[in-house]
Structure formats: C-alpha cells, structure tokens
Amino acid sequence: MIKGIVGVDIGGTNTVIGLFNQDLTLLEKKSLPTLKPNFPAKTNKPVEFLDELAEEINALIVKNDYQNKVECVGIGVPGIVNPESGIVINAVNLGYQDVPFAEEMKSRLALPTFIDNDVRTYTRGEVAVGAGAGLENVICLTLGTGMAAGIMIDGKMIPGANYFAGEIGHDPVPGNDTVCNCGNIGCLETIASASGIARLAKQAIQLGKPTILNGLAGEINAKEVYEASVKGDQVAIEVFKEVATTLGFKLLSATYLVNPEVIIIGGGVAAAGHFITDPIKEIFEKYYINEKKPLIVTGELGDSAGLIGAASLARAKHF
Amino acid sequence: MIKGIVGVDIGGTNTVIGLFNQDLTLLEKKSLPTLKPNFPAKTNKPVEFLDELAEEINALIVKNDYQNKVECVGIGVPGIVNPESGIVINAVNLGYQDVPFAEEMKSRLALPTFIDNDVRTYTRGEVAVGAGAGLENVICLTLGTGMAAGIMIDGKMIPGANYFAGEIGHDPVPGNDTVCNCGNIGCLETIASASGIARLAKQAIQLGKPTILNGLAGEINAKEVYEASVKGDQVAIEVFKEVATTLGFKLLSATYLVNPEVIIIGGGVAAAGHFITDPIKEIFEKYYINEKKPLIVTGELGDSAGLIGAASLARAKHF
Incomplete structure (x- = not known):
C-alpha cells in the first residue's frame, strides 16, 4: 500500500x-x-x-x-x-x-x-534529495535575512546539548562593529546574510564608489547586488567577496572542528552561486591542510x- | 570474575x-x-x-x-x-x-x-572519570607542544569524515603571521600551545618589557611563564591573556557550532588554571547569546x- x-x-x-x-x-x-x-x-x-x-x-x-x-x-x-x-x-x-x-x-x-x-x-x-544526497557529514547554511547552520554527523542531525547547535549567525567577526538584531556587536549574520549584503552595498554607494547599484531606486537588496555582479559590476562583486571571505573563515573553523564531507550554502543568498562559493573554496585551498577538502556547493532545492x-x-x- | x-x-x-x-x-x-x-x-x-x-x-x-x-x-x-x-x-x-x-x-x-x-x-x-564525567557533549583540548581537540557529541567520539575532526591547531588566526610547523602562516597552535606561550614571552622580553622572566637563564618555557604569573608578573599574565583570548574566540566559534556542555582545557598548559580559563569565560559571558554557557574547566587527570x-x-x- x-x-x-x-x-x-x-x-x-x-x-x-x-x-x-x-x-x-x-x-x-x-x-x-x-x-x-x-x-x-x-x-x-x-x-x-x-x-x-x-x-x-x-x-x-x-x-x-x-x-x-x-x-x-x-x-x-x-x-x-x-x-x-x-x-x-x-x-x-x-x-x-x-x-x-x-x-x-x-x-x-x-x-x-x-x-x-x-x-x-x-x-x-x-x-535527502538535494546537494548532500548520499552524504552523512554535512554542514548546511541558510543565508537569508539572518543565518544559521544545520550540522549532520555520521548521518545524525546534531541539536546540541541545549538545542542551540548551528546558531553560528551570532558568532562574532573580529573587526566588525555592526550592531546585530540580537543586541551584540559584530555577529557573523550582520555580514553573511541578505541583510549584510544589502548593508555592505549601501556602504559602498555612500563612499561614492562607482557602481551601477547607484542608479537603483529605493532600498538596495541582495538580489540586486547579485544581478549587478552578473553584469560585471566590481563593487557588487567585491561585496560578495567580502561576505564570502568572512563566511569562509568561519566555515574553515567549523571544518577543522568536525571535518564534514560537504558544505551546502542554502537560503536565498545561494542564488549568488560562484560569487559566494569561489572565495570560500580559495580559503580552503590555502588554509585547510587536510588533503581531502569538503565539497563547497550551493543548495539544490531552494525553498x-x-x-x-x-x-x-x-x-x-x-x- | x-x-x-x-x-x-x-x-x-x-x-x-x-x-x-x-x-x-x-x-x-x-x-x-x-x-x-x-x-x-x-x-x-x-x-x-x-x-x-x-x-x-x-x-x-x-x-x-x-x-x-x-x-x-x-x-x-x-x-x-x-x-x-x-x-x-x-x-x-x-x-x-x-x-x-x-x-x-x-x-x-x-x-x-x-x-x-x-x-x-x-x-x-x-x-570517563575526569572533568567531563557524566557529560555527553564535550570539547576537550590538549595544549602541549602542539594542540588539537577531541569532540564528543551525544556520547559518541567524532572522528570526522576523513578522520580529521579536531585538528583545530591549524585553523588560522586573523592577524597572526607566525609560521607554523605545518608550513602555513598564522595557525592557532603557534599561539595556543606551550610553544606559543614561550614564543610570546620571548617576544615580550625582546621588546624590553619589565618582567621577572628576564632574569631566567636559557630558553623560556611555558611552565616558567606560568610560575611568573603566579608571582604577579604582569608580562607573564598578559601572555596568558593573549593566548586564552585567541583560543577563547575559536572555542566560541566551536561552541556556536556544536553547543557542548563542557569545554575541557587539557595538556600541559592546563596547569595554568584560571590564567587560561578566566579570559575564555569572559568571552563567553560577553559573546555567547545562549543563556546556558558551557562549563569551562581544566582537565583533572593530567598525563x-x-x-x-x-x-x-x-x-x-x-x-
């Protein structure tokens, strides 16, 4: 039946x-x-x-x-x-x-x-059926308005001792003085999220950097920054590079700790594809001394x- | 029987x-x-x-x-x-x-x-019988000549997908340009280890800072830096503070990821006790937004x- x-x-x-x-x-x-x-x-x-x-x-x-x-x-x-x-x-x-x-x-x-x-x-x-199919050691991010991670080890999802595993959005980034929604200063998700991308793009515009984002009406959003990147806009590409580099070093720490087979970048920001994954891969090539690097991919299932x-x-x- | x-x-x-x-x-x-x-x-x-x-x-x-x-x-x-x-x-x-x-x-x-x-x-x-007795979610460090971590989740030791879990000694520290034994630059263990402690103390002496370590013959070792700390030597105390702060932020990232009940500082450097654990606890008080903080303790079993x-x-x- x-x-x-x-x-x-x-x-x-x-x-x-x-x-x-x-x-x-x-x-x-x-x-x-x-x-x-x-x-x-x-x-x-x-x-x-x-x-x-x-x-x-x-x-x-x-x-x-x-x-x-x-x-x-x-x-x-x-x-x-x-x-x-x-x-x-x-x-x-x-x-x-x-x-x-x-x-x-x-x-x-x-x-x-x-x-x-x-x-x-x-x-x-x-x-089950997406970018981690068949794998048992997985870190999967959701990069949207905020950010967090799901961690699977040997086929089991890890909730953590107080059900707080994966809350890496509030891990502070050295040198970052942006105030987070949580009230703390410098949290990862003030950079590595759709809101972070929009904020960094606005900052670049305010600094007078030449970018096609300048011509957009109203509030800049992460999707517009991505579209500008596809068109070759250097400011937009640099925003993604900053975001991915900051995220990449945190993912490197996570990988040194639990040694996953794959890191899946999910959530709305995953649409940025190689603009996010390439800088992360570079960091792993340079700093992860294990010969076997984790796969670094974007999610396949979207919403x-x-x-x-x-x-x-x-x-x-x-x- | x-x-x-x-x-x-x-x-x-x-x-x-x-x-x-x-x-x-x-x-x-x-x-x-x-x-x-x-x-x-x-x-x-x-x-x-x-x-x-x-x-x-x-x-x-x-x-x-x-x-x-x-x-x-x-x-x-x-x-x-x-x-x-x-x-x-x-x-x-x-x-x-x-x-x-x-x-x-x-x-x-x-x-x-x-x-x-x-x-x-x-x-x-x-x-089994030491600082983590009865607990099932544990990060335990060995801080000696080098450093690494053991990770237990829900009572199971985590080897990692390629048996490389816990090799956090080679996770790079932003702003650190010390060359590691592995050939990379900036690895955590160039700071958070007995060798790192000795190196930082020597650096402070070379900078002419006033310290009783100055009077010691030959190579400075981590134990001597600890003994100077106990005597109230500010330079020695500052060395431990720098080491513990660097380590503390990496342990914070690890805790945001897997949410352990306890972090055990083991290895020879654990003898430094509160000179190592206090600065780590401060970081967790300030930056870990989960109400339940992990215990931060030194190992109980030594060798x-x-x-x-x-x-x-x-x-x-x-x-």
Missing part, C-alpha cells in the same frame, strides 16, 4: 504544507499565513494556529484521497526546538515559549508528529528544502 | 601501558621508549615496536597474574587514525603510514584490540587521561 507523509514548513510569514509519498515525491502543497495571535507577547498555547494547521492538513489529505494512508507528520519550526520532546522552547518571531507543539498536533491529527528546528529540517531536505526536509524528518523518525 | 583491560598511550617519545580493572581502576603501569626504527622514513609495518609492545603487555599481564582475565586492549596513537578499521593512516612523528595497527596487535595478543587518535582517547579519559582513555575506548567498544 502507498504510504503518505505530511511535511510542514513554518515560516515567520507563511506556512507551507506538503503531502508526500514515502519516497518523498510531492503530491500537493498549499500555503497559509502563519498566525501569531498573541505576538509579540509569548504564549505556550497558540491554539488558533494549531487548530487551523490541523484543519488544513486534514483538508489536504482528504482532497488527495489519502485518508488512512498518511503514516506520520514532520514539522520544521523557526526557533529553539527540542526534537526529542517535541517542545518549541523559544521561537522569537512567532511569540512561542515552551509550546508542546508535537503533542498538540499529534492529538489533533491522531498521527505520529515530529518537529525540529527549521534549519535542521532544511538540512535534512538537502541531504522546497524545508518542506521536503520536514517530511524526511518524519520518515526518519517513524519508519 | 574480575575482568581486565589493557590501555596503551603511545607518545612521540615514550609509550605507557596500563593494566586496569573493568571499572577503570589502574592496577599497574609501565613505560617503554617508543621505537621509531625507520624514522623519518615512512613504514606501514613497524614490526620491532609492535613485537616489543606485545611482549611488554603480556609481561605486565603475567606479572599481575591476569592471564585469561584480560578482555580487550585499547591504544591511543598520535596521528590520523581510522578507529573503525584500526588503521593508522598517518602519524608524522612516528613515521607511520597505513599501519594496520589494531589487527597486528590483535594477532600478537590474541585479544580484541581497538585504537584511536590520542587526543580522542585523552578526551575519553576525561569523560593519565590518555592511558585511562585508551582503556575506556576498549571498554566502550568491547563490552
């Missing part, structure tokens, strides 16, 4: 639900707004959203005639998550504190439900990585 | 053999010179040393009347080791290349024999960590 798996990727703005076959083939997906009824106050019982999410999952199952075929549900949540207890310890952007998310969903759906941090589900997606990874989490835990 | 375990800690100069009970109580230990017959040429069959080591192990067993009681043997080897196959891939200071060490010893001793890299056995020792850890390795793999 064909078995189904539901994957859910909860984002700060939208939540995507996917119905998959056991081989992770997507049958149908749908999107709904992520409800944050009490935000910014903290809640341990976001009942409205839990109810709506369960309703939408059931509707998707019925629509595809998968009643009694779905075996399990996997959910990626942006925050500090304990994947063993299924509790969301803290999700700043959702207003969650100590939410027993897996249990609440399990009781609503009458299906085994597994949750993890969204960067770790993203990593699982790339490992879908999180959704596929959530289904992959459920498959790994349930079957 | 009482069961015995043999632990062996192979060093560049001396090799120590210990006979243990199953609860890791040491019954007797002995030391022999580490034979390197073909050194510096590389060999895959160091027969003389293998024979002598087996003979000494058997003699120790007989002397303690433990014939037919010893269940297994664990050996720590300084080099790149594959703990699954039992092969020493490369041990620069011993002249070994692709030595099937575990198999050769097993056939000589007729006992199950397990090997691993010496920093990982050292870490196992501290986790014995490697020997106990080798026995612990055998116990973990065999029983």
